[in-house]
């Protein structure tokens with residue numbers, strides 16, 4: 001039987017039969033996969049705690065019956081405890097996981113998505129007070145990975161640098177960018193500094209952000225996610 005070791009984040013789990021669980025893992029080497037763990041619902045199982053949702057784990061997998069992978073061994077690398085004990089933090093993490101889960105294909109190449117999720121979890125654990133900015137960071141990079149990168153540099157029509165335009169720039173979600181106010185004033189308008197903040201996030205810079213800008217960023221990513229994925233992310237409504 002083919003065995004493979006990889007690292008993964010646990011996205012979700014469902015009970016299966018009397019004592020088993022089927023987990024959805026976002027793994028570094030195999031992408032998003034379902035994997036069964038036998039006997040984890042028994043009180044004596046030491047593996048169960050390691051496989052909590054959001055945990056970063058090292059797993060040893062073998063190919064089980066029916067082609068589904070089986071989790072033979074698991075060791076915890078990071079359980080991101082801080083993110084689970086607080087409601088506001090945990091619903092934001094649930095949202096990120098739901099977005100990933102609903103939009104990542106099974107068994108596709110997901111190494112970059114895996115790395116991005118781990119990066120998000122680490123940033124959010126380290127700076128829980130900035131979790132909203134961390135979620136926006138995740139969304140912007142995730143959209144980019146999925147081929148929906150946002151042009152925050154130049155106007156979609158006149159190609160002039162957006163930093164020199166304003167005071168408002170107009171988002172065109174379907175075209176992945178903004179119009180300056182000489183070129184179009186339809187749709188949602190955002191201050192130039194909000195677009196500057198988006199640019200910083202896409203360059204991996206997370207700096208202090210005021211409430212109004214955070215709200216604008218959320219409106220922008222929400223519009224892009226609606227446009228490109230066209231699915232309802234239930235947990236977003238709780239944010």
Ligand SMILES: [Zn+2]
Nearest residue numbers: 155158180183
């Ligand atoms: Zn323009």
